[in-house]
Amino acid sequence: MGNKKNRSLQAKLKRNREIEQEIMDDEAEMDKEIKILVLGTGDSGKTTFLKQVQILFKDGFTENDQRVYRNVIRGNLISDIKTLIQACNDLQLEISSKNEEIADELLDLKDIKNGKIEPYIYDMITDIWKEQVLKTAFKRRSEFQIPDSSHFYFEKIDEIRKDDYVPNERDILNCRIPTSGVKVLSYEVNGYLWKIVDVGGQRSERRKWIHQFDDVSLIIYVTAISEYDQKLYEQDTVNRLHESLALFEKTVNNNYFKKKNCVLLFNKFDLFQKKIKKIDLKVCFRKYKGGCNEENALNFITKKFIRSAKKGKKRVYHHYTVGTKTKDIENVFGIVNKALKKEFSKL
Ligand SMILES: Nc1nc2c(ncn2[C@@H]2O[C@H](COP(=O)(O)OP(=O)(O)OP(=O)(O)O)[C@@H](O)[C@H]2O)c(=O)[nH]1
Numbered sequence: 001m002g003n004k005k006n007r008s009l010q011a012k013l014k015r016n017r018e019i020e021q022e023i024m025d026d027e028a029e030m031d032k033e034i035k036i037l038v039l040g041t042g043d044s045g046k047t048t049f050l051k052q053v054q055i056l057f058k059d060g061f062t063e064n065d066q067r068v069y070r071n072v073i074r075g076n077l078i079s080d081i082k083t084l085i086q087a088c089n090d091l092q093l094e095i096s097s098k099n100e101e102i103a104d105e106l107l108d109l110k111d112i113k114n115g116k117i118e119p120y121i122y123d124m125i126t127d128i129w130k131e132q133v134l135k136t137a138f139k140r141r142s143e144f145q146i147p148d149s150s151h152f153y154f155e156k157i158d159e160i161r162k163d164d165y166v167p168n169e170r171d172i173l174n175c176r177i178p179t180s181g182v183k184v185l186s187y188e189v190n191g192y193l194w195k196i197v198d199v200g201g202q203r204s205e206r207r208k209w210i211h212q213f214d215d216v217s218l219i220i221y222v223t224a225i226s227e228y229d230q231k232l233y234e235q236d237t238v239n240r241l242h243e244s245l246a247l248f249e250k251t252v253n254n255n256y257f258k259k260k261n262c263v264l265l266f267n268k269f270d271l272f273q274k275k276i277k278k279i280d281l282k283v284c285f286r287k288y289k290g291g292c293n294e295e296n297a298l299n300f301i302t303k304k305f306i307r308s309a310k311k312g313k314k315r316v317y318h319h320y321t322v323g324t325k326t327k328d329i330e331n332v333f334g335i336v337n338k339a340l341k342k343e344f345s346k347l
């Protein structure tokens, strides 16, 4: 009788210990940190990805963010119009005589950072943007450097110039500020602490990457596939997609990430779809023979990237994205969870 009681007590104690251990394991798992490093060349869409994370997993943009972006958007209006006027001059696209003076005056303007632009300057930008040659220059933008989204802001200048203008999500997602240094976004989801690390992708920024290589759970590599006919901002003799492919190969095969999975985002898919109808991928890859066909071009680029990852324990998941579409990035997290599932069982 006594033995039976004793056995039952032992079993209870054993079960209690098991439960305690399960709770401890759970807590240890909860404390686990998921560090995702977002890499890629400049202008590929890394920071846009982080902005989407802020919308999806944090509370979106603060009033301070909105103020900062408003000032940048206004400042970009000036620097981008100057770039377009200069491009017209360089490409010998003649601005009509009635706007010549305006063009010269705008070219002489200093860049602004505080978001304060005189009304007559907004008027000048509005007038000159009506010039057909500026639009022609914008269409030829692969021959010089200007953000793809600049026309979006010229089109809504009447709203941007208002005293009470507050940029909406779309305005902020399209706004270009090249990253310098490292930015980390942290949040808790599914019982894990997520740390998403954004770095600058331009050549001078890449030497800072190595300081972020420890304890990485996953790499997200962003490449802008629409850039196949564009040259680097840093060196105007180098094709942007060639640079991105070479950097991907170097990154994904780096010893640090040998055993880490990678999610490869073929970004700027919207711009790619428009471009491939007119510009053959041959301008970038001489061996490509698929013509101006979206599927052929996409298959060719996808294979080039996937094949450059050496076979090993890691896996490269790929996905086509429009970085400015929140739904697209939400879908990426389905893949991210899959890629991390082995290590983080709660996902
Ligand atoms: N049309 C379009 N624009 C995009 C897409 N993804 C990003 N952009 C825009 O591309 C520009 C550059 O994006 P960023 O996220 O700043 O690029 P980045 O990789 O962080 O660049 P660096 O900080 O210089 O390394 C911004 O104006 C974005 O709005 C996309 O899929 N489609």
Ligand SMILES: [Mg+2]
Pocket (backbone or CB within 6 Å): 046, 047, 048, 177, 178, 179, 198, 199, 200, 201
């Ligand atoms: Mg950036």
